[in-house]
Amino acid sequence: MTTMYEEQYVWRLPVRVYHWINAAAITVLFLTGLYIASPLMSSPPGEATWYHGMAWIRLIHFATAFIFIANFVFRLYWALFGRDNYARFAGFTPWKPAWWGQPFKDQLASYLFIAKEEPNYCGHNPVAALTHFLFVFCGSFFMIFTGLAMYGENNPGGFIDTLFGWVVLLFGSSFAMHTVHHLVAWVFPVYLVLHLYAVVRHDVVDKSSVTSSIITGYKHRVEQCPELFAD
Amino acid sequence: MSAKGESYAEILEARGISRGDFLKYCSLLSVYLGLSASMVPRVVKAMETKSRIPVIWLHGLECTCCSESFIRSSHPIAADIVLNMISLDYNDTLSAAAGHQLEAVRKQIMKDYKGKYILAVEGNAPVKDNGVYCMVNGESFLSVLKETAADAMAVIAWGSCASFGCVQNAKPNPTGATPVHKIIRNKPVVNVPGCPPIAEVMTGVIAHYITFGSLPELDRLKRPRTFYGTRIHDKCERRSYFDAGMFVERFDDEGARNGWCLYKMGCKGPTTYNACSSIKWNEGTSFPIGSGHPCFGCAAPGFWDNGPFYTRLADIGFVGTDSTADKIGAVAVGGAAAGMAAHAIGTAVKKARDSKPEPTEVEEG
Known part of the structure; x- marks a missing residue:
C-alpha cells in the first residue's frame, strides 16, 4: 500500500503564535517563580541600593505573567469566537455524556494498548482535548487568579486587589495561597512531559508531522479522520 | 464602681494629667488611626465630651498575652485610658474582684448598659462536646460568650486566637476551637489579630469607636484597614x-x-x-x-x-511525609517521565508485534 500524504492546514497563525508565546511565558514564569521562592544567587557584598537582583526577577515574573494572561485571554477569544474549526471550544462538551462516547473510548483504548487501531485526528483527539483542558486551561486559570490575588497584595485596596483579593479568602491566608500557587505551578512541567511525549509518539506512529505542524501549521493526513460526532 | 457619664478627659484630669499631655495623646492617637491633622480636634472633643464606653473583657482559650500587650501601650496616657476603662468594668485577669463577685459585675454591666457595651474577647471557644474544654465559673466559655455577646453593641476579637483560632485550632484542633466571628454572627465583629496584637493597635481600635461612634473600616478578614492594610x-x-x-x-x-x-x-x-x-x-x-x-x-x-x-x-503533608511543593512537583514530573518512557516501550513492543504476523500490513515505504 502506498500512502498518500495529504497536506492539511490545521493550526492557523494566531494559534501557533499563541502556542509559542504561551510556551515561552510558562518557561519564564516557572523558572522565575522557583527563583522567587528560593533565591539561589549568593548575596553580593556591598550596599543594598547597588543591587536589584530579586526586584528584577520579580519584575520579570510579573511582566511575563501579564503577557501570559493577555495571551490566554486572546486564546479564549479565539476559542469562542474565532472562525477556526480546530481551535474552537465548540466540539469540547465534556458535560454531555455523548462526549465521553466512542471517539473518547477508542482513543483511550489505543493509548492504553487495548485497541490495535490508532485513531488519527486532524485537530486534537478527545483525550488530548481533555488533557489540554485540565492542565492548560484549568491550570492557567488557577495560576492567573491566585497570581493576580498575590500581585494585588502589592497595592492593597488597588484595582487588582479589589478585583481579585477575595481569592485569598479561599485559601485562608496569603501564605497558604502562595504555597498552593507554587504547588500547582508544577502542573506545567508535568504537562510538558506528557505533551512532548505525545506529539513525538504521534509523529512516529501516525506520521502526521504533528511536531512540525505547530511551526508550519500543516499536518499530513495519512488516513481518513474518524468522525468525532455523528450529528 | 464606675462613675457613670464621666468622660476620658475628666478621668485623666482627676489623675493629674496635664492638658498639654492630653492633647499630645490625642494627636498621637490620630496618627495611629491614620487621620489627617484636621481631625485632631474631633478626637479631642470626643475624648472630652463622650462618656466612657463600658468594656467587658472575656478570656477564653488563650494565654493572656493580649492583656499583657494591652497594658503596655507605649503612651502612658493610652495605658491609663485603657486601664480606667477596664478595671472599672470587667476583666477577669485585671480585676481586683474575683469569683461570684466578679460574675455579678458582668451581669450588672450587661443589664445596666444593655446594647451599649463593647465585648472584648481574648481567646476563642472550643465548641466540641458542648464546649467542656474551656469552663469558666462552672459554665462553658461557649455559653458565656454567647450570653455576653447577645446584648453587646459590638464585639472586638483580640488576638489571633479570637480572630482566627491560633494554636488552639491548628491541625488537628482536638477541642474544636472556633474563632469568635464564626460563633457570633449577628453582631459587628472586629478582628485584631496578632499573637499578641500591638498595644497601640488595640487602644487605637477602642479610640476609633469613642471618636466616631463606629467601628473602624474593616478589610475582607474584618481587620481594621488602618493597622492591617499593608504587609x-x-x-x-x-x-x-x-x-x-x-x-x-x-x-x-x-x-x-x-x-x-x-x-x-x-x-x-x-x-x-x-x-x-x-x-x-x-x-x-x-x-x-x-x-x-x-x-x-x-x-x-x-x-x-x-x-x-x-x-x-x-511543609505539605503528602502520602504520609512532610514534603515541600518542589519535592512533590519533582516527584510528579519524574513519575510522568517514567510513565511516558514505559509507554514508549509499550508502543515499540506493540509496533513490533503488530508488524510480525501480518506482513501484508507493513507499509511499503
Missing part, C-alpha cells in the same frame, strides 16, 4: 536587602550580622498583614525582624499550619 514586608526596614537579593543564609553569617533580609530564614513578612514594621513594639523600640528574627506570621490565619517557621517553603 509587614512593605514597610520593613530590611526591604531594600530583599529587593537587592541580599539574604541571610544562617543566623550566624555575615548577612545576619549586617542586618540583611531574613526571607530565606523563613520570614513570613511578605504574607503577613500587621503594623509591626511601622508602629513597632515596646514603645517603638523594635520588632522581630528588627531584632534579627524572621516574622513567623502570627497575625495571619492558620500560621501554625504553615510551618516550619524557619524555612520559606511550607
Whole structure:
C-alpha cells in the first residue's frame, strides 16, 4: 500500500503564535517563580541600593505573567469566537455524556494498548482535548487568579486587589495561597512531559508531522479522520 | 464602681494629667488611626465630651498575652485610658474582684448598659462536646460568650486566637476551637489579630469607636484597614536587602550580622498583614525582624499550619511525609517521565508485534 500524504492546514497563525508565546511565558514564569521562592544567587557584598537582583526577577515574573494572561485571554477569544474549526471550544462538551462516547473510548483504548487501531485526528483527539483542558486551561486559570490575588497584595485596596483579593479568602491566608500557587505551578512541567511525549509518539506512529505542524501549521493526513460526532 | 457619664478627659484630669499631655495623646492617637491633622480636634472633643464606653473583657482559650500587650501601650496616657476603662468594668485577669463577685459585675454591666457595651474577647471557644474544654465559673466559655455577646453593641476579637483560632485550632484542633466571628454572627465583629496584637493597635481600635461612634473600616478578614492594610514586608526596614537579593543564609553569617533580609530564614513578612514594621513594639523600640528574627506570621490565619517557621517553603503533608511543593512537583514530573518512557516501550513492543504476523500490513515505504 502506498500512502498518500495529504497536506492539511490545521493550526492557523494566531494559534501557533499563541502556542509559542504561551510556551515561552510558562518557561519564564516557572523558572522565575522557583527563583522567587528560593533565591539561589549568593548575596553580593556591598550596599543594598547597588543591587536589584530579586526586584528584577520579580519584575520579570510579573511582566511575563501579564503577557501570559493577555495571551490566554486572546486564546479564549479565539476559542469562542474565532472562525477556526480546530481551535474552537465548540466540539469540547465534556458535560454531555455523548462526549465521553466512542471517539473518547477508542482513543483511550489505543493509548492504553487495548485497541490495535490508532485513531488519527486532524485537530486534537478527545483525550488530548481533555488533557489540554485540565492542565492548560484549568491550570492557567488557577495560576492567573491566585497570581493576580498575590500581585494585588502589592497595592492593597488597588484595582487588582479589589478585583481579585477575595481569592485569598479561599485559601485562608496569603501564605497558604502562595504555597498552593507554587504547588500547582508544577502542573506545567508535568504537562510538558506528557505533551512532548505525545506529539513525538504521534509523529512516529501516525506520521502526521504533528511536531512540525505547530511551526508550519500543516499536518499530513495519512488516513481518513474518524468522525468525532455523528450529528 | 464606675462613675457613670464621666468622660476620658475628666478621668485623666482627676489623675493629674496635664492638658498639654492630653492633647499630645490625642494627636498621637490620630496618627495611629491614620487621620489627617484636621481631625485632631474631633478626637479631642470626643475624648472630652463622650462618656466612657463600658468594656467587658472575656478570656477564653488563650494565654493572656493580649492583656499583657494591652497594658503596655507605649503612651502612658493610652495605658491609663485603657486601664480606667477596664478595671472599672470587667476583666477577669485585671480585676481586683474575683469569683461570684466578679460574675455579678458582668451581669450588672450587661443589664445596666444593655446594647451599649463593647465585648472584648481574648481567646476563642472550643465548641466540641458542648464546649467542656474551656469552663469558666462552672459554665462553658461557649455559653458565656454567647450570653455576653447577645446584648453587646459590638464585639472586638483580640488576638489571633479570637480572630482566627491560633494554636488552639491548628491541625488537628482536638477541642474544636472556633474563632469568635464564626460563633457570633449577628453582631459587628472586629478582628485584631496578632499573637499578641500591638498595644497601640488595640487602644487605637477602642479610640476609633469613642471618636466616631463606629467601628473602624474593616478589610475582607474584618481587620481594621488602618493597622492591617499593608504587609509587614512593605514597610520593613530590611526591604531594600530583599529587593537587592541580599539574604541571610544562617543566623550566624555575615548577612545576619549586617542586618540583611531574613526571607530565606523563613520570614513570613511578605504574607503577613500587621503594623509591626511601622508602629513597632515596646514603645517603638523594635520588632522581630528588627531584632534579627524572621516574622513567623502570627497575625495571619492558620500560621501554625504553615510551618516550619524557619524555612520559606511550607511543609505539605503528602502520602504520609512532610514534603515541600518542589519535592512533590519533582516527584510528579519524574513519575510522568517514567510513565511516558514505559509507554514508549509499550508502543515499540506493540509496533513490533503488530508488524510480525501480518506482513501484508507493513507499509511499503
